[in-house]
Amino acid sequence: MALVLLCVAAWPLGRTIWLGFTDASLAGAGDAAFIGWENYYAVFGGQAFGVLADPQWWRSVGNTLVFTVASVSLETVLGVLVALVLHQRFPGRAWVRAAVLVPWAIPTVVSAKMWAWMLNDQFGVVNAALEGMGLIDAPLAWTADPLLSMVAVIGVDVWKTTPFMALLVLAALEMLPRDIYEAARVDGIHPVRVFFRVTLPLIRPALVVAIVFRTLDALRVFDLVYVLTANSPATMTMSVYARRELIDFQSAGTGSAAATLVFLIIALAAALILTAGRLRGREAGP
């Protein structure tokens, strides 16, 4: 197992990092020459080249951060709300629970296509509904307009991944002892107060794990953005940028350099989140 992982994970990662320091192209990567940091940053005749000098790279980093913060926070809030609803007893609860899983079960490419169709500027049902309700006068170009396309990408991601969040939170809710709530009810404490004072602290460990998973996932997002808005600069994320350099521009060197940066950024994020979680956990501890 370790050997297989070494072959399919560590070795390709090492090769990618190495390629980032060469002038390779994927067509003839055999005769690549070592060129140092030039793929990252280099100055030729007073002009800066390399990934770090490319404004589109920095825009992709910004896009990815906006996407990650917005979608993960929305998912967390909505996921907790959905989990709280599903935690109640009501007739047909099993069916509702099953229905909530549906977006999660749909392949990302398919959900991106489904939403691309529903958000279609001329024939989409979303524009038709909004116009019907009198909220907008003219159809909105959801996947073309720079600002709206980011809203669309975030919205579709929230739709698709809230079930994951809700499920994890629900599992945590179901492990909570019921007598605390009995006590709170007998004391006549307002449910909202009970949620913030009792439920939230108790489900926090599970919530933190779910948020960590989702954050690391969102930072490397590729398929949703690529299918919904292709290589549009307004929504291009770090992964889309690296793939474009690598495949569309056939530049294995800069592409690999960008891919290495994506890896480093995500590793850094993971380290930061884990340390922060540990510190906070200690504060809250006995």
Place this chain on the structure above:
Amino acid sequence: MIARIAFALAVVLIVAVSIGPLGYAVVTSLETGSALFTPGLWPDAPTVANYAAVFAEQPFARNILNSILVAGGVVVLSLALAVTAAYALARVEFRGRGLLLGTVLSVSMFPQVAVLSGMFLLIRSLGLYNSLPGLGLSYLMLTLPFTVWMLTTFVRQIPKDLEEAAIMDGAGPLTIIGRVFLPVLWPALVSTGLLAFIVAWNEFLFALTFTLTAETRTVPVAIALISGASAHELPWGRIMAASVIVTVPMVVLVLVFQRWIVSGLTAGAVKG
């Protein structure tokens, strides 16, 4: 009373938002021609023409078969590797065990794009470019970390007396895995295997990069690349028909195995 109504509304809203888009995709897939371009909630003249067209205009049946073969192969391989690894990680005492487990988990955080060019070279040097085995190999990077992780947590929950009894009877590690663990572990194998299947079935970036011809594409790539006569004229009916074809089995699978999947997800995450 008001609280009750509000709650019921919340439930209705949750259900509608969850399954509405899929329902609309089904409606669209049953429409052709101009009916397609008048947003309505019900097809006026339902037709299966789009479904026929999906299979007629591209090797979609082949794409489905590709997806099944790759995902199935990946599930079998990663489960076989992960069960033995989980046994070692959960039961055998050796130095650096925690470190190894941590490393395995960290691989699951790898951004796919970071291994893309290296993986491309690996697959090409093995002569597996544009082939299903090549794709399956690259998927092991995605499935192995979490299958190992999940199965390790499951093996740890198995009482030690079971295997101690087997060891007393002179059973070796492989016999223990085969005769003692597998019978107890099968629910865990089902949920882990299902998640691995879903991951491999839905994967897009590797499939897009490591295949070249329509005959080797998997379903997500095939759907993403469906195009019409011109770039501005996408055949939405056909795209939705293809989407429904690949989504309905997944949804059924997930609903049938709901409990297993939820237990797998929570075992993987809560104890993580």
